[in-house]
Amino acid sequence: MKVPDPISLQTENRHLKVLNKRYIQYIREKVNQLLEVMGTQPLKPEELDDETLLEFDPIGIVAGAFQQILEHLRQTNRELELARDELQAIFNATGVGISIIDSDFRIIRCNEKQRQMLVSEPSEDIRGRFCYEVYCYKDSPGLDCPAVETLATGRAVTLREVKKKDKYFQVVTTPLKDHEGRTKGVIEVLIDVTEKKKAEELMLRTEKMVSLGQMSAGIAHELNTPLGSILGYSRLLLKDKNLTEKQIEWLGIIAEQTKRCSRIIKGLLDFARLPEETPVGRCDVNCAINSAVELLKKEALKRKIRIETELNNVPIVRGSQSEIEQVFINILLNALQAIGKDGRVHIRTYNEDQMVVAEFKDTGPGIPESIRHRIFDPFFTTKPVGEGTGLGLSISSGIVNRIGGTIEVVNSPEEGSIFRVRLVADA
Structure with a gap:
């Protein structure tokens, strides 16, 4: 057996050391690259010496590194999904x-x-x-x-x-x-901004109605005196025994038209009346509806219109009994006039939150959308000249609003219109 040359051994040993050093450097670089991908700081020489590094399994290191990367990606994905869900919840909420x-x-x-x-x-x-x-x-x-x-x-x-x-x-x-x-x-x-828009329109309408009310009150007071004189002298003349039939007829027309003017003026005064003039009382809604129906029963029979009532057990509400009766009379009369002949009005009462609702549903032609927002305006009417003053619904709206209620009108899905009066229950 040939003995190796010492010089050759030294040369080979140096070569192996160089290779070993390169191999260690290569492994260290690859490990650090994996650590960098995972977001970890590179290893320092004092943290892992060369001998320990040589004992590492490179494939095991790579597999372990990829396992950590995969788990890191899964965790990141879960966090992204959670953030997405939170943003979507905020987006929708x-x-x-x-x-x-x-x-x-x-x-x-x-x-x-x-x-x-x-x-x-x-x-x-x-x-x-x-x-x-x-x-x-x-x-x-x-x-x-x-x-x-x-x-x-x-x-x-x-x-x-x-x-x-x-x-x-x-x-x-x-x-x-x-x-x-x-x-x-x-x-x-x-x-x-619908509610804000409605509030602005209501404020503008209120300001207009206040001005109109003040003007109406002035006109009404100025006209009351001469109308009273006309009516009084007409009645005196009617007592004259020497009048012809034609003269009696003419004086009767004068007296009747004067009374009509007086009713219009009363409506103007009711419209212009300040809230302080009418103290808030307590009202039985069902009783007020029955009174309105009884008052207009003959008018309904004459028009062949059936009035149906569905009056449920509802609490007493805030408001003057006579004024709320007037509101219901105005709404019911409006329904009868809208139907004309051969129809039906269904009236029902029910509870809604802290309010009592009186609902009037008729079988008339309904209210065109183009004018529905104006029907509570003073002096607005669709009736022929001489058949209405346009104050009934306006006065009703003023009464209801004054006691904290609301009044609305919608067209029925079947036919006709539905008026809903919401009044505050008196606790």
């Missing part, structure tokens, strides 16, 4: 409608509030569709659309008032930009 629209006006996403305010379809069914088709029922974007301006200018736009589906909205559009600052879509926010 906000009190305003929100839509995200792309540059082609397609709906990418909308929250539940937006869907409830504008459409009846599920959110999934409107994604990808054009916003102007879904929200505005148009074939193309309108020139007044704020989204058009935002996409064109890249600036936020606010429209103070837009009417959709009998509601009023404030619309705010904000540009959605990419990482380079280019506008790639629009975030549209809809704020329901």
Whole structure:
């Protein structure tokens, strides 16, 4: 057996050390690369010496590293899903409608509030569709659309008032930009301002009615004296035994028309009367309805109109008995006149929260949408000249509002109209 040359052994030993050092360096680099991928700081020499590193299983290290990476990805995915669900919950829970629209006006996403305010379809069914088709029922974007301006200018736009589906909205559009600052879509926010709009209209209407009431009171007081004189002298003349039949007829017409003028003036005074003049009392709603029905029973029979009542057990309400009776008389008379002949009026009472509701449903022609918002305005009437003053429903509205109630009218799904008077229950 040949003995190895010492010099050769030294050379081979040095070569092996170099290879060993390179191998250790290679393993250390690969381990550090894996640690860096996992978000961990690289190993320092003092943390893991060369001998221990040589004992590592590279395949095991790689497999373990990938297992840790996989678990890290799973945890990250769970956190992302949780964050997504939280954002979606906030997106849906906000009190305003929100839509995200792309540059082609397609709906990418909308929250539940937006869907409830504008459409009846599920959110999934409107994604990808054009916003102007879904929200505005148009074939193309309108020139007044704020989204058009935002996409064109890249600036936020606010429209103070837009009417959709009998509601009023404030619309705010904000540009959605990419990482380079280019506008790639629009975030549209809809704020329901219907109640605010109604409050403004009510305030304006109240101011107009106050002014009109003051003017009406002045006119009524000025006319009462001469009308009283005309009526008084007409009655005196009627006592003259030497009058012809024609003269008696003419004086009768004068007296009758004077009485009619007096009734109109009484309506003006009732309309102009200040709230302080009538103290709030207590009223039995069912009793007030029965009184109104009894008073107008002959008028209903003459018109061949059937009056049905469904009076349930309801509490006493706040308000003057005589005034609430007057409200019901005005509404019932309005229903009889609207029907004309051969019809039906159904009256029922029921409880609703802390209110008592008196509902009058008739089989008349209904009220056109174009004038429905005006029927409580003073002097507004659809009757022929000489057949109505247009004050009955206005006075009724004033009485009900004064005692904290509400009065509304809607068209019945079948036929006719429904008047609902809501009165505060007297605790």
